[in-house]
Amino acid sequence: MRKITIKLLTRLPTKYLTSGLILIISLFIYGVVGSMLIMHLNFVDSIYYAVITMATVGYGDYIPHTGIQKIFATTLALGGVALLAYVFNIMLTSFQEQMSKYSKEARKMKAINEMDDYYILCGYGRVGKVVFKELSQRNQNVIIFEKDRDTYDNIEDSDRVVGIHKDATEDDLIAKLAGEKCRSVIIATGDDVSNLYIVLTIRETNPKAWIVARASKLENISRLKRAGADKIVSPEVSGGKNLYVESTMPHLLRITVKHDINKIYDEFKIITQHGCTLENIDYHLPGIEAPLSRKIKTMNLEDGKKFRDNLNKNEESRIALKNLYNIVNSIHSHYISGPDRATFIKLLKDLGKHVEIIGTNLTDEEIAKKTKLDD
Known part of the structure; x- marks a missing residue:
């Protein structure tokens, strides 16, 4: 005392x-x-x-x-x-x-000791609030480190949320909490130097901790990686991708089709012949709104040939893909970007000769209703 x-x-x-x-x-x-x-x-x-x-x-x-x-x-x-x-x-x-x-x-x-598991969020600024919102919507336990007093005062503690008014670069508490009960450490401050120091502090004590760090500048991505961050997210990169996606919306088409795996190469060949790019593939589970997504981002026919040859040579891969097609009842959607609407009209006409086209630009909800009826 x-x-x-x-x-x-x-x-x-x-x-x-x-x-x-x-x-x-x-x-x-x-x-x-x-x-x-x-x-x-x-x-x-x-x-x-x-x-x-x-x-x-x-x-x-x-x-x-x-x-x-x-x-x-x-x-x-x-x-x-x-x-x-x-x-x-x-x-x-x-x-x-x-x-x-x-x-x-x-x-x-x-309160922290009574939590079974939790996420650590370092930084409750513009980016941190978005991360916190996503975690809260999923009913996750969150420990928030925030050094700014005014920002910290906006954090409302609850059974699932604990705010800590500390500078993570000057206190080793964050390293102590990033142990076995911690699912992930999300470092979202706007200062790359602070983020780098926090990564080093945590990694020194917890080599198995899963660390996701924000990089405000592109040149700091490699530094954070070398410091021990498992994943680095850059608002510049993601923002640029979002701008690109939005800019292509007038030239982006979602085609929902149904066919077996033997038609994959033919379908891909038609897409590339029209000068279009296969951006994404969504696999629709029967009656479930959220699809399984796979990024492709290719307009090179050679990629399609490599994929076809790999399936022909690798029986396990072929069986796995066939099982996936069986689960989704062969229904999936392609996000295809192209030069103009006229090209899309020609593309749809040629695709319709080889595969069954269920619809274009359907929402996930509309597709879920169709797959539920087909199930």
Whole structure:
């Protein structure tokens, strides 16, 4: 208890300690000078008189007789009492605040210990809030580290959310929490240097931790990777991809088709012959709205030939793909980008000769209804 008390007292706000010290010195100088000029004492006795009067001890060695002496002694004693009350109040208030802080931190650590598992989110800024929203929608336990006081105050603690007001670059608590119970550490601050330091801090203690870091600048992606981040996400890269996708919307077509694996190469050949790019493939589970997606991003016929040859040579791959087609009842969608609408019309006409076209630009909900009927 004694160690805790000393620790709390040593953390009194500097501005209060400074102002208190200035007041004490000012009052002491007033007492010494006044004792010499008004009480007509020598320098040593003036120091003695000032101290005992400020402390309201009053041994009676020197008694004021004149009116000005009595006024001086009264103001010095009242100043000493007021100053003691001021300093004591500061110490008591700060002590209570620190005790409340330690008690609150203890409750937070207890809540964390009671969690079966959790995600750690470092940074609650523009990107961090989006990440937190996604985690919250999935009812995940989240521990949020945020150093900015105003931003931290916006975090609402609950059974699944614990906010910690600490700078993760200056405190090793984040490394201690990134242990076995931690599913993933998401570092989303806007400062790449801080992100790099946090990655190093966590990786040094937890070599098995799964770390996802944000890179604000492209040139820092490789640095974060070397530091130990498992995945790096750059808003610049993802933002550029989103801009590209949005820009291609007038020239992007979603075709939902039904065919077996023997038609894959023919289908791909038709797409490339029309100068189009196969962007994505969505496999639709019967009656389920969310599809299984696979990124392709190719318009090279050689890629199609390699894929066909691999299926012919690798029986396990062929069986696995066939099983997938059986599960989805051979229904899947292609996202195809092309130069213009006229090309898409020709593409649809040629594809219709080889595969069954269920529809174009259907929503996942519409496809789920169709696959449920076909199931």
